[in-house]
Structure formats: C-alpha cells, structure tokens
Amino acid sequence: MESAVYFIDLRATFKESFVSKLARLVETAGLSEVVKPRDLVAVKVHFGERGNTAFIRPVFVRPVVDAVKRFKGRPFLTDANTLYAGARSDAAGHLVTAIENGFAFPVVNAPLVIADGLRGKSEKVVSVNRKHFREVYIAAEIDQADVLISLAHFKGHELAGFGGTLKNVGMGCASRRGKLAQHSSLSPKVKRKKCTGCGECVARCVQSAISLVKEKAVISTKACIGCGECILVCPVGAIQIQWNQSIPVFLENMVEYTLGVLQKKEGKALFVNFITDVSPACDCVPFNDAPIIRDIGVVASRDPVAVDQVSVDLVNREPGLPESCLSTHTGPGEDKFRGIYPKVDWEIQLDYAEAVGLGTRRYRLERI
Numbered sequence: 162m163e164s165a166v167y168f169i170d171l172r173a174t175f176k177e178s179f180v181s182k183l184a185r186l187v188e189t190a191g192l193s194e195v196v197k198p199r200d201l202v203a204v205k206v207h208f209g210e211r212g213n214t215a216f217i218r219p220v221f222v223r224p225v226v227d228a229v230k231r232f233k234g235r236p237f238l239t240d241a242n243t244l245y246a247g248a249r250s251d252a253a254g255h256l257v258t259a260i261e262n263g264f265a266f267p268v269v270n271a272p273l274v275i276a277d278g279l280r281g282k283s284e285k286v287v288s289v290n291r292k293h294f295r296e297v298y299i300a301a302e303i304d305q306a307d308v309l310i311s312l313a314h315f316k317g318h319e320l321a322g323f324g325g326t327l328k329n330v331g332m333g334c335a336s337r338r339g340k341l342a343q344h345s346s347l348s349p350k351v352k353r354k355k356c357t358g359c360g361e362c363v364a365r366c367v368q369s370a371i372s373l374v375k376e377k378a379v380i381s382t383k384a385c386i387g388c389g390e391c392i393l394v395c396p397v398g399a400i401q402i403q404w405n406q407s408i409p410v411f412l413e414n415m416v417e418y419t420l421g422v423l424q425k426k427e428g429k430a431l432f433v434n435f436i437t438d439v440s441p442a443c444d445c446v447p448f449n450d451a452p453i454i455r456d457i458g459v460v461a462s463r464d465p466v467a468v469d470q471v472s473v474d475l476v477n478r479e480p481g482l483p484e485s486c487l488s489t490h491t492g493p494g495e496d497k498f499r500g501i502y503p504k505v506d507w508e509i510q511l512d513y514a515e516a517v518g519l520g521t522r523r524y525r526l527e528r529i
C-alpha cells in the first residue's frame with residue numbers, strides 16, 4: 162500500500178503566507194491525530210553548526226510549535242549531542258550554539274532540551290534484535306517524550322548520500338554512544354602515495370586523530386570516531402574507506418536506530434522534510450556550499466520512508482544549479498546525490514527501512 166505525503170510549494174499571497182502554509186501542512190498531515198492534550202512533544206531539529214546557515218530557519222519552526230499548542234500538546238525543541246568534539250558535543254555548548262543560530266524562546270516559543278544530557282550520556286537502551294544491533298542507545302528525553310515530530314533539512318550527506326528524516330531520527334536521536342556504534346564500521350585509511358602532506362585533514366579532524374609523519378597523514382585508529390570529515394576535506398582523495406563494505410553497514414545501522422527511536426511512538430510521530438537550501442553536505446559542517454537545486458518546498462507524512470523517497474525524487478527531477486559543486490548528473494531526472502557522492506548508494510537506507518517495516522517507498526503525493 163502507498164503512503165500519503167503532503168506537499169507545499171513556496172508560493173505565498175496576502176491571504177496565506179508561507180508560515181501559515183506550514184501550519185496547514187502539519188495539520189493536514191495528521192497533527193491532531195498524533196498530539197493529544199498534555200502530551201510532551203519532542204520537536205527534533207538540527208540547531209546547525211556555528212558557521213552553517215542551511216539549517217531550518219527558527220521562524221519556520223514556530224508555526225509547528227504553535228500548531229502543537231493549539232492541540233494542547235506541550236512542545237519542546239530538541240537535538241542530541243554530536244559525536245565529534247565540536248561546539249555541540251555537550252549540552253552547554255549545544256544550547257549556546259542553538260541560541261546563537263536563532264533558536265531563542267521569543268522566536269520559537271518553546272524551550273530547548275538537549276535530549277542526551279550534559280555530556281551525551283543520558284540514554285535509554287532499547288532492544289531491537291536486528292541484523293547489526295540487539296540493543297540501541299537512544300537519547301533519554303526523546304525516548305521519554307509522548308510524541309516525536311521530526312523537522313529535517315533535506316540535503317546531501319557525505320556518508321549517507323542524502324540526509325533527511327531517517328538520518329534526523331536514526332542518527333540525530335541517538336546518544337553519543339549510539340552515534341559511535343553507528344559509525345563503528347567506518348575506519349578511514351590514508352593512501353600514502355596520493356597524500357601530498359598538505360595538512361588539511363589534520364586541521365579538520367576535531368578528534369585530533371590525524372598527524373603528519375614524514376609529510377604523510379597518519380590516522381590513529383584509537384582516536385578516530387569514523388565521522389568521515391577527513392574524507393570530505395582531502396583535496397586529492399587520499400583518504401578512503403571500504404565504500405562497498407562500510408557504507409551499506411553504516412546505512413543499515415542508521416535504520417536500525419530509527420526503528421529503536423520509533424518503537425514507542427507508533428501513531429505518535431510525524432515527519433517533515435524541508436527541501437530548501439539543498440546543500441551538498443551535512444549541517445554539522447561549519448559552512449554550507451551553494452545549493453545544488455532550486456528551493457522546492459516542504460513535505461510531511463506519517464511515514465518516515467515515504468517522506469524521504471518523495472524528497473529524493475523531487476530533488477532528482479530538478480536540473481542542477483550551474484554554480485553549485487555538481488559537475489555531473491546535472492540534468493532533470495539524473496541522480497544529484499550520486500553526482501556528488503558517486504560511491505554512496507543512498508537507496509540502501511530506503512530499501513532497508515522498508516524491509517524492517519518502518520514504512521513504504523510507494524507514495525501518493527498530495528499538493529495542498
């Protein structure tokens with residue numbers, strides 16, 4: 162059976178602004194069925210890394226918060242700490258970064274709660290009994306919330322191909338231990354012959370896991386957390402992982418975590434993807450390169466698989482923007498994410514999510 166996915170474009174009039182359309186979108190997608198009076202509602206967003214501006218604008222989060230309140234729910238905005246040792250790796254730094262990026266109470270009308278606590282250790286162990294994990298580690302406050310509303314910025318991702326709802330939920334709602342477990346299949350290696358000793362990877366690795374020895378990069382397997390940032394930054398492609406083996410496991414890990422997050426949220430979750438500012442890489446990097454396609458709009462669904470499938474289809478039917486990093490796969494209908502990350506098969510996340518029963522790749526798109 163196909164799932165309903167609702168879509169708003171970016172057109173607006175005096176009668177209805179884009180912000181008002183957002184409220185209508187989440188209400189049409191079933192907010193009143195998901196939120197009951199006094200429910201604690203976790204609105205999962207990405208507050209953005211310092212220097213990144215592609216994350217969802219706080220003023221677009223507010224209509225969702227206000228809609229939850231109309232149904233007498235008690236919303237809070239949330240995210241879990243990062244695995245890498247940056248500004249958002251503990252709750253204090255994370256909250257400061259969020260407020261600096263505009264997620265202040267007067268703007269979003271809801272409190273901010275870092276879901277896995279001060280140092281990312283506040284977690285709930287959830288049993289999933291799947292191919293890769295028997296148990297997963299979920300950020301405690303998201304696990305305890307009655308409702309989960311995922312607001313995801315849909316964009317490219319260096320390890321997942323694209324990042325949308327499955328990534329926002331599976332990776333984004335995991336505690337630091339959970340994130341580490343998901344990355345455990347990724348161990349980058351340096352091809353010494355290719356390495357020019359430029360040191361860019363050394364400067365980028367926030368774990369200080371890379372050093373230059375005799376003008377060649379060397380990665381400490383003990384310090385490396387498998388975040389993949391060095392792969393992205395190396396100008397000559399000298400840092401590689403076993404793409405064929407590592408990426409499928411990484412993507413399936415993420416899906417098993419999504420399953421764990423949603424285990425207690427049956428009928429109590431809603432998924433929204435903003436297909437705007439579709440940048441090539443994750444919002445965790447401290448910049449965002451030019452978007453690869455024009456802004457399209459926003460989609461919402463009760464099905465986390467269908468909402469990502471629609472989003473990838475909507476992106477790929479667009480022509481690539483000429484002043485972006487896309488140099489191949491630029492035509493309408495061509496796979497933009499393969500154009501940026503040719504070695505990442507993003508279909509795995511959707512296939513496996515469907516196989517474990519999270520939803521369906523078949524959808525009915527309703528423009529509202």
Ligand code: SF4
Pocket residue numbers: 351355356357358359360361362363377378394395396397398399400
């Ligand atoms: S960025 Fe690439 S070329 Fe430069 S030091 Fe690191 S591995 Fe070598």
Ligand code: SF4
Pocket residue numbers: 349365366367368369370371380384385386387388389390391392
């Ligand atoms: S993947 Fe690369 S950037 Fe990330 S921790 Fe390991 S060495 Fe550092």
